[in-house]
Amino acid sequence: MVISTAMNRYILISAGLLLAGCGPDPESMRAPASARDMSWSAREGTAAITGSASFVYFDERKLSGYGVALYQAVGKGHTVTCAGNDVQLLPQSPASDPVVDHMSRYNVMAGPKVDTADVAPFVRHVTCDADGRFTFSHLPAGVWYAVTQFTTRDVTVKEIRTQPGQATSVTLGRGWRYPPSWRHNPKLW
Template sequence: MSRATIFPVLAAAAAAALAACTPTLGPSPPSGYGPSSGSAFRAADFAWSTESGRGGISGQVAFHQGKTRYSCAHATVILTPETPWTRRRMKILYGSTESAAEPAEAVRARTPSAPSGDYSAFVRRTTCDGSSRFTFGGLPDGAWYAITIAKPPGGGEGLALMKRVTTTAGKMTPLAF
């Protein structure tokens, strides 16, 4: 093959290889709510999550660390919409954008280095029942971060549990920590 023939073939192969590396982050927010570039806090990136939806999350904490069982009984569970800003924040606080179980004190210690922004208006809250179960309803389709503090029933250091969950097609999505 000549150089003129090889170059287009190599360029196409390189483009295909780069496309294979593109991460998939779940469904995009509904149209009209495109993510911003970078990871700066922008309230507009959260707007999709304020819509009413038919989806929901049915969750349970059944977390064990060795023989120690953890419970979120009567603890708050928060649900934060996924945006470029929250992905960066989860990576800094939990070391992951998918799921984590970290000592609560370690997460609190990392908070000053996480990106700041007032996203409280976009956070949904509920409480775990006595059996460590919780539910969120009326959610639009999209990706979310569920977060709670779980403790051993006899007391002890709490763990901050975080898990990414996607709601789709107006269904109740199961979530287990």
């Protein structure tokens, strides 16, 4: 009797786990993204975003004798900014989320997965000045993604929430590359 009860529980748990893995993919159940998702961003508003993008780059030297590749920062380092590079401001939506994730994951600011016909008309552009600063004005309130690059292989992303009549100040820096989404930075312990 005890074996039979344990066996029944095992069968029920196994069947539940099997069925749980066979359900529809949650991503496939989302409503398809459309331009209507971003239409709010085309309106003129009273919000602004002022920002800068920079990080300190240190030269490195390889340490030997540890059995693994270890590097040590050398010198005071030098500041790298987004000077002269494009800063893109994308409205947050189901259509722009995968575009921004692709930019961050693959360190690209252009290409077929980035310049999608649904998203491109809603992207705002400015150029970083010589000091690595940028400004977007006349924005409606909402959630935006600011994306820029320091070098051809260093893309950075920041989520920004704007409020009517307020200027939001942001600093974009260099982030981790693992896990591949910029939204889920690893925790160090």
